[in-house]
Amino acid sequence: MDENLIDYYARLLFDYHFLQQPLQKADCIFVLGSHDPSVADYAAQLYNEGFAPYIIFSGGVVRPVGELRNTVPKTEAEAFFDIAISRGVPAEAILLENEATNTGANFICTKKLLQEKNLNFKRFILVQKPYMIRRTYATAMVQFKEFDFVVSALPDTYDSYIARCLAEGITKERVISNMTGDLQRLKIYPDKGFLIAMDIPEEVWSAYERLLELGFEGRMAS
Structure with a gap:
């Protein structure tokens, strides 16, 4: 896998998720x-x-x-x-x-x-x-x-957050799979009444789909 490409897609998700x-x-x-x-x-x-x-x-x-x-x-x-x-x-x-x-x-x-x-x-x-x-x-x-x-949340960029996680024994793969899982929940949970709908930019959704294709789907909701 191209780690730079993975990080590019993951960074898009991280920046979207980190509502400030x-x-x-x-x-x-x-x-x-x-x-x-x-x-x-x-x-x-x-x-x-x-x-x-x-x-x-x-x-x-x-x-x-x-x-x-x-x-x-x-x-x-x-x-x-x-x-x-x-x-x-x-x-x-x-x-x-x-x-x-x-x-x-x-x-x-x-x-x-x-x-x-x-x-x-x-x-x-x-x-x-x-x-x-x-x-x-x-x-x-x-x-x-x-x-x-x-x-x-503790102020972080994607890169500093990944470095912090690695120091705690939390893998990058786990973080990215968690991020794809959270984006899926933002998409499907409003219909279940669990949360309000949030606009998801096309660029972010495309990055999510690409990360799923690359195997980062360990935390999908059923």
Whole structure:
């Protein structure tokens, strides 16, 4: 395979997925589960910079040893908690949601947690990986529409993000397959009511189709 060509197509998807909104202070930083530990690093950074007084980590998927810098299998929320504590976030500022196993459930289970804890948060910063920001936004517009929110991720280019992932043991192939899977979901999930429709430029869709032809289809929804 021509790696330069793969990177060209993948960069188009990355730049499209990374919907960027200006940060604003909030009541809570709401972090959706992920296999990428830099998501927790960024949430801790936002907390330490005073953007919100609380963090919610949502994610019930149990990750194997080492995948989120963990030494024993842990849920995404639990592993993110450890990372945030190591970054100086006090435990009393963190809430854990350990049931969600997909993006929609992150929102549903977190709203349940807020109700159970009688927390009247109204403004949120939603944090995810750069290439999941557009789908996070589109899903929140359905599942979290009663709240004010912005979506955010650690600032990265495609190249710097891939380098960061490789340093964490996350392969480029996994990242690209995740990006094609997310674009497919943006296309088909509006009809299921899971998220709002988003315009997908022809150039981005063509890049997606080419990446599928090259074998990056490991995370397609059925």
